[in-house]
Amino acid sequence: MIPVGKYRMTQQRKVILAAVQRDLERHMTADEIYEAVRRKLPRISLGTVYRNLEILAELGAIQKLELTGSVKRFDGNPSRHYHIRCMHCGRVDNAPVAPLQQIEDKLYGATVFTIIGHRLEFEGLCPRCSQEAAADFSPIEEQTKD
Amino acid sequence: MIPVGKYRMTQQRKVILAAVQRDLERHMTADEIYEAVRRKLPRISLGTVYRNLEILAELGAIQKLELTGSVKRFDGNPSRHYHIRCMHCGRVDNAPVAPLQQIEDKLYGATVFTIIGHRLEFEGLCPRCSQEAAADFSPIEEQTKD
DNA sequence: CTACATGCAAATGCTTTGCAACCTA
DNA sequence: TAGGTTGCAAAGCATTTGCATGTAG
Numbered sequence: 495m496i497p498v499g500k501y502r503m504t505q506q507r508k509v510i511l512a513a514v515q516r517d518l519e520r521h522m523t524a525d526e527i528y529e530a531v532r533r534k535l536p537r538i539s540l541g542t543v544y545r546n547l548e549i550l551a552e553l554g555a556i557q558k559l560e561l562t563g564s565v566k567r568f569d570g571n572p573s574r575h576y577h578i579r580c581m582h583c584g585r586v587d588n589a590p591v592a593p594l595q596q597i598e599d600k601l602y603g604a605t606v607f608t609i610i611g612h613r614l615e616f617e618g619l620c621p622r623c624s625q626e627a628a629a630d631f632s633p634i635e636e637q638t639k640d
Numbered sequence: 641m642i643p644v645g646k647y648r649m650t651q652q653r654k655v656i657l658a659a660v661q662r663d664l665e666r667h668m669t670a671d672e673i674y675e676a677v678r679r680k681l682p683r684i685s686l687g688t689v690y691r692n693l694e695i696l697a698e699l700g701a702i703q704k705l706e707l708t709g710s711v712k713r714f715d716g717n718p719s720r721h722y723h724i725r726c727m728h729c730g731r732v733d734n735a736p737v738a739p740l741q742q743i744e745d746k747l748y749g750a751t752v753f754t755i756i757g758h759r760l761e762f763e764g765l766c767p768r769c770s771q772e773a774a775a776d777f778s779p780i781e782e783q784t785k786d
Numbered sequence: 787c788t789a790c791a792t793g794c795a796a797a798t799g800c801t802t803t804g805c806a807a808c809c810t811a
Numbered sequence: 812t813a814g815g816t817t818g819c820a821a822a823g824c825a826t827t828t829g830c831a832t833g834t835a836g
Contacts, residue, residue, distance in 0.1 A: 590750040607764040618753040
């Protein structure tokens with residue numbers, strides 16, 4: 495835990511970083527991180543969580559994910575990779591696909607823009623929501639309201 | 641302008657649709673559409689613009705784009721295609737690249753998700769912002785503050 | 787005529803920010 | 812002990828919604 499630049503390594507920052515890094519395959523929202531961190535530091539504020547996530551992303555320790563929808567998620571693995579999002583519950587996992595560098599080649603000369611990069615996001619249903627969807631279509635099992 | 645289902649074709653809806661379809665290569669935010677429509681219908685409200693964009697997207701006449709960042713944009717071309725976004729000013733254009741269906745094949749068997757689709761967004765600089773960036777790096781021309 | 791639609795304003799959801807007190811290096 | 816950091820609360824921003832009135836079919 496080495497302080498970098500003008501930043502200090504506070505207790506809050508440490509616990510927030512640990513929370514984001516806890517499961518590198520699944521990615522939480524700021525609010526979920528807040529709830530997780532609160533179990534260790536009950537007096538922490540949501541503002542502090544947002545501020546630290548911003549700083550940790552700036553330092554390159556984590557990355558901020560801007561996927562479809564209005565809520566951002568945070569990834570404890572700062573290296574470039576794609577994600578898959580559940581269209582039903584919003585769960586975001588890593589997508590086990592290597593970055594496709596050549597994808598940008600198709601655009602050269604075809605656009606007036608200077609191309610810098612690309613973002614690829616897969617959409618689907620997580621196991622839990624797939625199962626629910628299957629049950630909803632099943633003509634055999636009766637559905638019970640919750 | 642045929643009314644579809646339970647929906648009516650009001651003056652407001654017509655003008656909003658026309659505004660979105662006006663330039664099929666560039667995509668506006670709700671607020672930009674509001675400003676454009678206001679020149680024809682000065683008493684329209686922003687709420688009406690949002691409501692109609694939602695309905696037009698539901699009808700499949702336009703599509704709502706959820707790209708990086710917090711503001712949505714609307715595309716008068718409802719068919720599937722990719723986009724390129726200026727990282728500096730937010731301008732969004734069509735990306736002249738055919739949809740890559742096979743891209744999802746790489747994920748089959750490698751994820752616990754049921755794959756439904758993907759979203760690909762290119763990032764770069766629009767001509768205006770490229771030019772500004774070039775000027776900022778030029779050792780020859782003096783910069784003047786605005 | 788009767789739903790659907792509108793204008794207005796208030797409410798929402800997520801995120802950011804101002805400020806005084808507090809801590810880390 | 813200086814300046815980054817915190818908790819708290821208020822503000823910000825894009826979008827949505829409740830309601831009384833208006834209007835398309």
